[in-house]
Amino acid sequence: MAEKTDEEKKSLILSSIRGVPDFPKQGILFWDVTNILLNPVAFQCTIDLFTKQYRDQKIDVVAGFEARGLIFGAPLALALGAAFVPLRKPGKLPGAKVFEEYITEYSTDRIEMHADAIKAGQRVLLVDDLIATGGTLNAGINLVKKVGGVVVEAACVIELPFLKGRDKIVGTDLFVLVEKEGE
Secondary structure, three states: OOOOOHHHHHHHHHHOOEEEEOOOOOOOEEEEOHHHHHOHHHHHHHHHHHHHHHOOOOOOEEEEEOOHHHHHHHHHHHHHOOEEEEEEOOOOOOOOEEEEEEEOOOOEEEEEEEOOOOOOOOEEEEEEEEEOOOHHHHHHHHHHHHOOOEEEEEEEEEEOHHHOHHHHOOOOOEEEEEEOOOO
């Protein structure tokens, strides 16, 4: 079988994302990337496209957001030969932590990481499944900077451009594989 082109990979990824109406609350159309994980070819295409984007950027650390950013970030870190740092919700990490609070499109939240997970000057790639309003990514950017890390870029599987989240992460480039419109 012939190798898929980048556009064919993106098409497979896009077709693997399902919309779930009224989740997590009424009026929200939730784009669920977990179906990508049910298709090993789609999952591999996702990691391959991210790896292609970052293999020559000297990434020291991939930091993935709970929950689905962990799923895409960890295999990407392995592919890049980089450390992986989980950015977790409160109460999930033992020991000394640093945190950042943020607002999403439907809640207020907080992310934490181990205080010593990223060293000053390390080049960090932030990974999440989706960018909507940009609140989560912006919190991650602030968290990495708080410990002296250098944010190289943020990467997401999917972007919801109509929510203008990209505008919130001023000063940080954003790489996305696919886009979806919504309500």
